[in-house]
Amino acid sequence: MPHVLIAGPIHADGMAVLEGREGVTVEVLTAPDAAALTERLAAADALLIRTAPLPPAAVEAAPRLKVVARHGVGYDNVPVEALNARRIPLAIVGNVNAQTVAEHTLFLMLTLAKRGAVRDRAVRDGQWDAARAGGGTWELAGRTLLLVGFGRIGREVARRVRAFDMAVQAYDPFVVREEMAGLGVEKAEDWRAALPGADVVSLHVPRTPETENMIGAAELRAMKPTAVVINAARGGLIDETALADALESGDVAGAGLDTLDSEPPGPGHPLLALDSVVFSPHSAALTEECLARMGVSAAENILAGLDGRLDPALVVNRDALERT
Numbered sequence: 001m002p003h004v005l006i007a008g009p010i011h012a013d014g015m016a017v018l019e020g021r022e023g024v025t026v027e028v029l030t031a032p033d034a035a036a037l038t039e040r041l042a043a044a045d046a047l048l049i050r051t052a053p054l055p056p057a058a059v060e061a062a063p064r065l066k067v068v069a070r071h072g073v074g075y076d077n078v079p080v081e082a083l084n085a086r087r088i089p090l091a092i093v094g095n096v097n098a099q100t101v102a103e104h105t106l107f108l109m110l111t112l113a114k115r116g117a118v119r120d121r122a123v124r125d126g127q128w129d130a131a132r133a134g135g136g137t138w139e140l141a142g143r144t145l146l147l148v149g150f151g152r153i154g155r156e157v158a159r160r161v162r163a164f165d166m167a168v169q170a171y172d173p174f175v176v177r178e179e180m181a182g183l184g185v186e187k188a189e190d191w192r193a194a195l196p197g198a199d200v201v202s203l204h205v206p207r208t209p210e211t212e213n214m215i216g217a218a219e220l221r222a223m224k225p226t227a228v229v230i231n232a233a234r235g236g237l238i239d240e241t242a243l244a245d246a247l248e249s250g251d252v253a254g255a256g257l258d259t260l261d262s263e264p265p266g267p268g269h270p271l272l273a274l275d276s277v278v279f280s281p282h283s284a285a286l287t288e289e290c291l292a293r294m295g296v297s298a299a300e301n302i303l304a305g306l307d308g309r310l311d312p313a314l315v316v317n318r319d320a321l322e323r324t
Contacts, residue, residue: 002024002025003025003045003064004045004047005046005048006018007029007037007050008030008032008051008071011292014292014295014296014297014299021303024303027044029052037054038055041061041062046065047068048068048071048299048302049068049070049078050072051282059082060085066088066306067091068083068090069298069301070090071093071294071295072097072285073093073097075092078090089305089316089318089321090315090320091298091301091305091310091314092301093297094313094314096297097293098152098155099156100287100289100290101156102160105232106157107280108232109140109228110140112253112256113137113139114137115134115137117275117278118275119131119134138226140166141165143166144166144197144200145166145167145168145201146169146188146191146202147185148202148203149171149203150175150180153232153233154172154202155183158170169187170187171188171189172187175187192219201227201228202229202231202232203230203231203232203238205237206234207233207237212236213239217245220243220246221251223251223252225251228254228256229252231256232284237259238257244271244274247277248274255271255276255278257271257278258279258284
């Protein structure tokens with residue numbers, strides 16, 4: 001009888017998909033540390049994993065494992081090479097979180113533009129008049145947004161900010177100029193060359209060796225001193241020490257960060273003391289609606305993997321799927 005291990009609780013809708021399948025047993029690890037994962041995965045035929053790091057050794061010690069499903073679209077916590085060595089496919093969820101993350105990107109953008117966090121705190125601290133006199137807020141209308149990455153999420157962001165009368169540029173080597181133009185977006189052939197003209201720079205790319213610290217000191221110096229940068233994609237895309245230096249020196253005006261290189265940040269992290277930064281705890285996709293969609297999609301991938309009918313479009317390591 002196939003046994004499914006779930007590393008981290010998922011939404012009840014996703015559990016219902018798995019529990020509704022006869023002949024399948026389900027086990028949930030509420031605290032999936034490396035030791036627990038390694039021990040329990042040895043008896044599992046499928047793994048549904050949220051954000052816990054999956055040790056390569058756990059994969060190597062799981063002789064029955066046939067499929068891994070990520071509860072999301074990123075897979076930094078999954079050792080793909082270890083799965084490839086065992087010919088185990090890794091599936092991600094489909095287009096279930098794009099609108100949610102796009103909304104969160106707008107939340108970060110608007111909070112920076114209106115100094116929402118600072119003014120909220122001022123009101124609570126009895127500084128009503130000082131907060132009103134402080135100025136420093138700005139309108140989105142007439143500003144230019146540069147999207148680095150124009151996949152599902154980037155497109156949803158572009159669609160929303162056009163309602164705020166923003167001009168939108170986007171860099172994505174895999175999307176042609178004509179397609180962007182049809183969506184009211186100007187294609188940037190070189191995102192670094194486009195930095196000086198942007199008021200908001202929003203990152204929507206995966207973390208790879210090519211994108212790690214893609215926003216560093218040189219890129220920050222190239223931006224307007226009034227510009228802000230937003231990362232609701234993956235941690236590690238921005239050199240956080242360089243960002244702190246740029247904010248303190250006035251090279252850039254602000255940052256909205258849902259993801260960080262190390263999560264959660266340590267108490268001495270240089271960005272934590274800066275009012276010009278708005279944080280959220282890697283929660284851009286964690287609405288009630290999106291959690292339900294991700295849970296269902298990941299659960300369906302588990303069953304599809306056990307049945308040998310995974311959608312190749314959702315498989316990260318398609319070679320493993322083909323060999324299987």
